[in-house]
Amino acid sequence: MFYDTLDNQRAKYPDFPIAGRAVPSGWEHRATDTWLHYGPADRTLPSQGWKIHISSCLADAEKTLDIVWDYCVGRRISFKFLRGPRVAMMQSSKYADRGSSGKLVTIYPVDEADLELVIKELDELLRGVTGPYILSDLRIGEGPLFVRYGGFAERFCLNANLDRVLAIEDPDGVLVPDRRGPSFSPPPWVTLPAFLEPHLAARNAVTMADLPYSIESVLHFSNGGGVYKATDTRTGETVVLKEARPHAGLDAVGRDAVARLRHEADMLRRLDGLDSVPAMRDYFTVGDHHFLVQEFVDGPTLSQESVRRHPLIRAAMTPEDAAEFTEWALRMLGQVERAIASLHERGVVFGDLHPFNVLVDGDRAVLIDFEVASLVEDNTRPTLANPGFCPPPDRLGMEADKYSLACMRLSLFATMSTVLIPLHRAKVVHLAELVRETFPVPRAFIDEAVETILGPERSAEPATPAASAPEAPGTTASTVAQRPDTRAMRELPLPGRASWTSLRDAARRAILASATPQRQDRLFPGDSTQFLPGGGLNLASGAAGVLYALAVTGAGRFPEYEGWLRERAFAPEHGTGLGFWDGLHGVAYAFDAIGRREDALELVSLCLREKWDRLGQSLYSGLAGIGLNLLHFGSATGDREILDGAGRIVDLVADRLGTVESVPEISGGAHPHAGLMRGSAGPALLFLRAYDATGDTALLDHAEVALRQDLRRCVHRDDGQLQVQQGWRTNPYLDEGSAGIGLVLRHYLERRENADFRQALHDIGPVATLRYYVQSNLFNGRAGMITALAMGLRPDVGRHSPEVADQVTRLAWHAMPYGGGLAFPGNQLLRLSMDLGSGTAGVVLALGAVLHDQPVTLPFISPPGTPAGTAVPPESERR
Template sequence: MCHIIGCARGPSLGAAGAGRPEMGRIVEKRYELYCLADPTFYDSPVAGPDDPGFDLAHRTVPGGWARTRQPGTVAYRPVASAPPGEGWKIHVSARVDEAPQVLEKVGQYCLDRELAFTFVRTRPILHLNNAEHAAPGSSGTFIVVYPADEEELDRALAELGDLLAGHRGPAVPGGLRCGGGPLYVRHDPAAEDGRVRFSRQDGAGSADLPEEAFAPPSHVTPPACLLPFMTARDRPPAADVPYRLEKVLRRANGVVVHLASDSRTGEPVLLKEAHPHAGLDGNGTDAVARLSHERQVLERLAGLGVAPELRAYFTLGDRHFLATDFVPGEPLSEVFAARHPLGGAREAELDGYVEWATEICAAVEDAVMKIHMNGLVLGDLGMSAFMVRPDGGVTLVGVGGARPVLEAVGTGLAGSGFGAPAGAVGFDVDRFALACLRFALFLPLTELFLIDRGKAPELAEAICRTFPLKEGFLRPAVRIVGGGETRDAPPLDDWRQMRSSMARAILASATPERADRLFPGDIAQFESGGLGFAHGAAGVLYALHVTGAGRYPDHEEWLLSRALNGARGARPGFYDGAHGIAHTLANLGHHQAALELVDAAGRGRPAAPGTDLYGGLAGIGLNQIYLGELDRALGSAGMAADRLAGGPPGGTGLMHGASGPALLFLRLYEKTGDVQWLDQADRSLRLDLGRCAVQADGSLRVTEGGRVLAGLDRGSVGISWVLGEFLRYRADPELSAARQRLDRAARSLFHRQPGLFTGRAGALAYLCRDRAGGWGLEDPEAGRQLAALSWHSMTYQGHLAFPGEHLLRLSMDLATGTAGVLLAVGAALHGEPVGLPFLSGAITATRPDAAMETSRAEHG
């Protein structure tokens, strides 16, 4: 027998688990915050949720105070004090239903005592931060209070403890609980760029520590006022339990799943640990309530052979534990990812895959039928809910969401990608999910049904064209998902029609009355400002112009005025800042405005950018060549070369790795003829190649943090593109062989995303990189990729549009959405070569032209 707390804990999945299919749902939950405001596009939670926020977010600011609103948070600070720096901070947690009362008490306390504080802006955001599939580091914190010193920390803890007596809240990861109320203390770093980060920033949040562990940095000594709370934390629990923890299998918000062993028999056991007030589902039910409910469901399903057998249920303090038999095998999500034949060069395996997938469908449907016969509806039915055993059978391992048939309703949320629409009730909730499973095992794009259920017949047709399925297999799934809806397929067979349709969709989405964005795109636009090349107006206007879809003076004016007004100290980068905006302006003839913009952005921003193409020296240097500033470009390249001599950058690929600097060095070699730049390109490309590994299909792909990346931005496609440019000037058998393996990644038929940076559009642009012009396709694979864009095609006001990252909403931006697809299709079909800047051929420097130049005075 042993205390369960204090047993050796194995490492959690941590960063190495980032590529596991079930972990993707955590990422999507961050995007769900931006789904609250609009059913069609990602939008800022500040811009349009029905909930205007807690009263303190919009009431009159007291004299002597400054209030700053950010997406999701509101900060109050005395005007006379400096922004909070590194140090001890009080984190106040709260249940969603108690949040208004807690904020009123803490806010008034801080205002009376002139303590800076920050709080989550709305109830829906607080709910999402504490939701079951949110990132664990985002949970718990509702308010952060910033004491000036240890004396003020001691006083605030005592007074707030009395003030909040009786209130409850979820635990704060990495925080030390102080007293019986919802107060936790952490030593946090200073906020970056004035933005408050509620999740852990330092080593105390490392993956091999329990998520509730308090572990301040080694150079920090805890103040005396915290020692009694640290002593209470270290006191072992009184209860003994017969289970020894072996390792953490999964960590989610409010839940930890352990592999354990029964100390009496040595048998493996699965142990689920739930924390109160955290891990909320859509109804506000927390992890403890769901674990208790799961116990009841397992008792009801005992002996059926569809779920693990229950062993024990017990509590230690406020944490609850459920022990079940350990089911050997792998989650269906992981087996599917390993076997799916369209992700690599395994398309000859289609017959065998179809046989396996249809058998899995039958096994899952049989298990769900047995559960229905017991009067239960699963509700949260996704691939991760089923374990594929070594014998090929399936066991349901996710029953926490099961409900009696009369209580089951659809939520209309994406969830696992199988979420039933609002209005579905009873067994129809699971029938919708099972229909989605039939689609997802062949084309896992079921999130598209959240935008348009009428997409079902198109996807079914695409599946049947690709896989040798028996007739009728998808017919009932189409009927259930489509709900009788039909849609007119947008044009995908004529370039002029496609260009016109995408342009009309983009223009119809424009919001020139807004200051934060012109075209809806990825959630990144709300961090970078909505102007930039990757996610803002600059990239969209560039794509429209170079593909022949037209120029739009009113929208150019929107970009010009906002870019120049906010230029000083702006981010200098190409895809996220001033140089990308300037590139578009110069491309549109506003050359002088472009020069003014980059000059102003360079002032008042002391931090030197990185070496990358996205926001660093590579993109800046390439645009300096374009703007005719070769001397400055040489300076940027020299700085990048010096930094790369110290080792590879933190990221990988064209946008974030060493291939971006390699592109800069190549273009400087073309300009100067100096072979040193060719040597630098060689060294840089080898840095990125060192981050790649040969896959089972023979392709060479980037491996980063447990993920395998093929996309244009961080993966194989972008590296291959720059490597091909390099091989024009220097023959190298080793690099040529590497490029052939990299090239295979662009030829996979399945791409989960449609966009330019991470999806099919990027592969299409790459395949058409050497096209001489006209209407032909130089690479036969390009035709296949072009046709397969229809898998993701949607409509917006009757025009052709595409979804953004995670497929939960439409996007119009260059990196993730419709403008990027327009550019890629233009690379394949436009009468003149088009594409991303700097990637194909030497850069021709632009110059002011009296016939084209538009003065700043003429444009306000």
């Protein structure tokens, strides 16, 4: 139901047995969620150097750990290892990070002589141990040992995008990023030890130069291997190469990518000749990597084509648009259903049906990715599945495909909505109603899908899934044994139907029902980022954001929970951020907003004593947010130290700003981000608030440059909307999208006229009144658009306009029951969230911005026509 760490599920996912050994006398021990660290207390390690990684399959893991423990303890060498089998499996799973996957153990030699000796001796001791290749490292021979140069101590610096990242020191003593990519690439100033040179030569000797295929581009990467578009140089045919790495890319039952690729080849041979299945061309190995060659289908995925055609994400939709899309969608769904039927006739269950695994070639639907396909006669459940289409444990064999087909009938009209179903299966009834209200879909077509997803009536006797069937997230055998009770959804107060106070109180019930004051790491469940240091406290994902949203919307104060937050904020764990949305400055702001100014000022004073000058520029975690917070408290108190700190930050952000051309034309990925929270709009807002405080017009010039930097990364869609260009998509949202930029443009235009900015604001406006958003949340969903409209993103759309009322009503797409109240899902819809940035508290804030009788705003964003300033009304005035 909620994101959690394995630390809180040790009974279900225990550590390796060796973790129970007593810590050696004179040694230090430290545990994290992922690693167990050990080292002699009297031995100081260098801050960086060559480290040794050991890779191992799960079958060899305990033997490997026994050998390493005895070796390292006996020679007083520091080391760490993964806590348990579950962590090890996750680290080697299909979508684990390619740069760090495969590591079971890390060993820290004190120098190069120690490095050479440890490698020589452990290479003998670990003979016969097998494991995945660690892509970031250099492999020693054919065994499980790998080496990489990197940091031993945890140090940080800013990278080229001004993000705070792990660092190492260059020869001039400057901290630079410690790069950890999916290839061996030591820092340019580091000389490879001579004894490693033969291993580098052996690595470089393995190439694809002699093969009859020329790789043209990368289609996809996973931890299991790549998928490449290539040309057969013998025939000129365009083909697809699928790569599989041994012992990597594990699925739910531990099968690696090679086992699945071999299986896929068997399935393609069995299905040869079907028009809906790519033809297999070849199968070969290079080194220990396996490659499957298949027909290239020149077409988008069904997901991509659906998004391209979808009328709900256009600036306007007519009944004719809805009818045209419906006709196309029904035609494509018919093609997919016929394709699945043809597989079943050949005795094959597809097992991983979702719109990303269907290619559209005209009106032809082609199924791709048969690595988890199975035989009908085996009557099993898939070992990998997309969460929005993953059948519950009682759907086996062909029934699993039928379940996924039913989900596709809904998801093609409401993108990603079926991801909500594992959280509360009766939600499907509500989703079906919303789809029928929006599109002219035949009722019987949708009703049949609903019946398939709900399943037939069952007794209370729990179903017994196949032994090999993994549980779907959020489900167990007992939760799917009975037909879901739809009463909770029917009785749920929904936005657009229930009153503001009913909605707010229902959300408060859900939030309070989720509270866990007995835990140290979090009070309210939220986004997975809350498990980073300080993430359970902050505004975005932690307790501060929830308590802030409840207080400013009139939902009340909760002294017990305020005490929980205060206790941890004044004794934060190592690594807790200072930033506004991700750290202690945001906690201070929340304390002030709920009526605890003394605590707020004490926390601000604590933050001012920290080293904040090395932080990035952003509003979310960097100097822009801290500067705005200091301006807020400085204007409220007149404190000279706070105001001086704000001034120093404004100067530093201005010095780092650069020119309009200092940023590329794409946001995110390897490039600096655009947008309010992480881009140049945050610094622009800082300059505008500093101008309000000082009257210095040079600050308006800086704000103009910053805003032009973000607009440089925006593009017009076909219907005229101006959104942030991210390369793989355009982004309209509050966080990194154009809506957040638009709010700062509005603030700028209240202070200085600019024709370019006026036009840009006009073109951004429609992004906030689209009919469908994949998510409901504040940062990246509909709640953020509602808040943006309340804050004046569109001058022609006020708080009480029909457009705002429509957006409020459409929050019902994501409404979920929890704890006798109203809750909303977090990022990617995979779990419920109560936090401000991704979950229920953010929706409450958005609803309050348009429905509450007292002002409810985003921090530092004023409604149109309000006097310049950032002060939050006292708590007593918001009751």
